[in-house]
Amino acid sequence: MTVINSRWSKEPNKLLVKYLADLKTGKVLDLGGSDGTNAIFLARNGFEVMNIDKDNAALNDLKIFANENNLNIHTEGADLNNYIINDTYDDIISFFTFHFLKLSSGDKLIDSIQEHTATDGINIIVGFTDQGEFNINHKKCYFVGDYLVNKYKSWDVLLHDKVIGGTKSGMNQEREILVARRR
Numbered sequence: 294m295t296v297i298n299s300r301w302s303k304e305p306n307k308l309l310v311k312y313l314a315d316l317k318t319g320k321v322l323d324l325g326g327s328d329g330t331n332a333i334f335l336a337r338n339g340f341e342v343m344n345i346d347k348d349n350a351a352l353n354d355l356k357i358f359a360n361e362n363n364l365n366i367h368t369e370g371a372d373l374n375n376y377i378i379n380d381t382y383d384d385i386i387s388f389f390t391f392h393f394l395k396l397s398s399g400d401k402l403i404d405s406i407q408e409h410t411a412t413d414g415i416n417i418i419v420g421f422t423d424q425g426e427f428n429i430n431h432k433k434c435y436f437v438g439d440y441l442v443n444k445y446k447s448w449d450v451l452l453h454d455k456v457i458g459g460t461k462s463g464m465n466q467e468r469e470i471l472v473a474r475r476r
């Protein structure tokens with residue numbers, strides 16, 4: 294039995310667990326899903342998952358785990374700076390990934406996420422803002438002000454929050470948290 298390395302998260306994201314019942318049943322896209330802690334949780338709860346990341350070693354571990362455990366998970370190695378979403382998903386999630394992307398790519402990706410979410414589908418996005426102890430590279434996609442919630446003005450916002458918390462690096466950094474349903 295392959296053991297998933299849990300490179301970034303040992304447990305599924307707490308928001309995902311909390312809002313599981315609000316997700317539209319069907320197909321979920323996880324952007325920056327690494328070795329699939331969230332994908333595995335979703336697949337075990339009946340969802341089909343497409344897990345995208347640029348870390349091919351992480352995706353390979355996930356692929357093996359999914360095959361061994363008969364989980365409905367697909368993977369695709371891609372750079373999200375240039376990624377074109379070419380399907381419609383019932384729900385799209387992304388945790389702690391936008392700050393790795395170029396500013397302009399991040400903004401385009403949010404537009405594309407919204408366009409490719411089905412009616413009544415959910416987006417859950419969590420990303421770092423420019424507030425906190427990180428040494429910010431302003432060319433990267435750190436959310437500024439109420440960036441995320443402003444992007445979702447035409448959606449039903451189920452949760453919006455900004456929280457400072459510890460990170461893997463030991464530094465405290467604010468994250469903007471958004472759960473929204475497409476009308």
Ligand SMILES: C[S@@+](CC[C@H](N)C(=O)[O-])C[C@H]1O[C@@H](n2cnc3c(N)ncnc32)[C@H](O)[C@@H]1O
Pocket residue numbers: 301302306324325326327328330345346347348351371372373374387388389390393394
């Ligand atoms: C902090 S980890 C978060 C992983 C997972 N979402 C979680 O919350 O456990 C960020 C992930 O984004 C991926 N990533 C960073 N830049 C990327 C890019 N340009 N294209 C695709 N994936 C990227 C990394 O490989 C990593 O798996």
